[in-house]
Amino acid sequence: MAVARRRCRTAGRTPAGSLDRRERHPHRPMGLRRHTVTPGLNTTPNQNHKGTDVKSSLAEQKKLLELHTIDSGLARIAHREKSLPEIAEYTAVSRERTELSGRIAAELGELEDAKTELGRLESDAGVVDARIARDTERMNSTSSTKDVAAFESELESLYRRKTNLEDMELVVMERVEIAEAQLSATRDLDSDLEAKLHEIGTRRRAALDELAQERATLTAQRHLLEDSVTPELLALYEKLRSKTGTGAALFRAGTCGACTMSLTGNELVKVRSAEIDEVLECPECGAIMVRTEESGLW
Numbered sequence: 001m002a003v004a005r006r007r008c009r010t011a012g013r014t015p016a017g018s019l020d021r022r023e024r025h026p027h028r029p030m031g032l033r034r035h036t037v038t039p040g041l042n043t044t045p046n047q048n049h050k051g052t053d054v055k056s057s058l059a060e061q062k063k064l065l066e067l068h069t070i071d072s073g074l075a076r077i078a079h080r081e082k083s084l085p086e087i088a089e090y091t092a093v094s095r096e097r098t099e100l101s102g103r104i105a106a107e108l109g110e111l112e113d114a115k116t117e118l119g120r121l122e123s124d125a126g127v128v129d130a131r132i133a134r135d136t137e138r139m140n141s142t143s144s145t146k147d148v149a150a151f152e153s154e155l156e157s158l159y160r161r162k163t164n165l166e167d168m169e170l171v172v173m174e175r176v177e178i179a180e181a182q183l184s185a186t187r188d189l190d191s192d193l194e195a196k197l198h199e200i201g202t203r204r205r206a207a208l209d210e211l212a213q214e215r216a217t218l219t220a221q222r223h224l225l226e227d228s229v230t231p232e233l234l235a236l237y238e239k240l241r242s243k244t245g246t247g248a249a250l251f252r253a254g255t256c257g258a259c260t261m262s263l264t265g266n267e268l269v270k271v272r273s274a275e276i277d278e279v280l281e282c283p284e285c286g287a288i289m290v291r292t293e294e295s296g297l298w
Contacts, residue, residue: 064248086204111179258287
């Protein structure tokens with residue numbers, strides 16, 4: 001007999017009179033995930049069960065909907081902070097000003113080059129003027145006809161050189177004037193862009209301050225709601241929200257408000273048969289399905 005009993009245990013047979021989990025609870029919905037939390041007890045599921053049953057009053061479950069509304073508002077605020085039109089506008093103007101700074105540098109370089117060339121021409125013209133004055137004085141002080149002829153030839157060449165230098169100076173002076181005007185206009189445009197950036201920045205800060213106030217209000221409301229919900233239920237909500245982004249949603253007209261999946265047939269019957277204080281998760285998205293008077297179940 002002992003050998004027979006050992007063989008029975010080795011084969012993993014269920015002893016006579018013992019029922020499996022489905023037979024022991026024929027009324028339990030198998031397609032829905034349920035959780036029950038008893039304050040003070042460890043809620044970690046064991047290896048032979050998908051989770052412990054969570055029970056919470058209808059009033060507390062409704063507060064999860066308020067939490068979801070607040071969390072959705074906080075998420076919208078975070079999105080608005082990142083997508084403010086002022087952000088894109090500021091970025092575009094900043095890029096335009098960066099490109100303009102390159103133009104300013106190029107135009108400034110062109111102006112400096114023109115001024116350098118003008119200075120060189122003026123210096124060359126000064127050298128020519130000095131030679132003209134010197135040769136003229138020397139020519140006037142000599143009595144040699146040959147020397148006078150040589151000085152006259154040299155002076156003629158110097159005057160041609162002076163005329164050429166003066167013509168070149170006029171051309172370069174015009175370049176300097178044009179470069180100065182262009183640089184001045186570009187700098188004026190840069191000043192306009194700087195003022196525009198300041199104005200956009202002011203609007204952006206005002207918008208962010210407004211969003212910060214909205215966040216502070218919602219955060220304060222959330223803290224009050226957190227204090228009115230049991231830690232166990234709140235922990236479950238936060239856990240599910242971290243996974244899918246939605247911790248709880250209203251179950252209405254046979255549809256989960258989180259993923260919009262409609263329950264039909266046996267699944268809907270199971271929801272209807274669940275106790276009012278049972279916390280049910282959507283079999284599709286896992287969010288808590290909050291049943292209220294709007295759900296059309298009772």
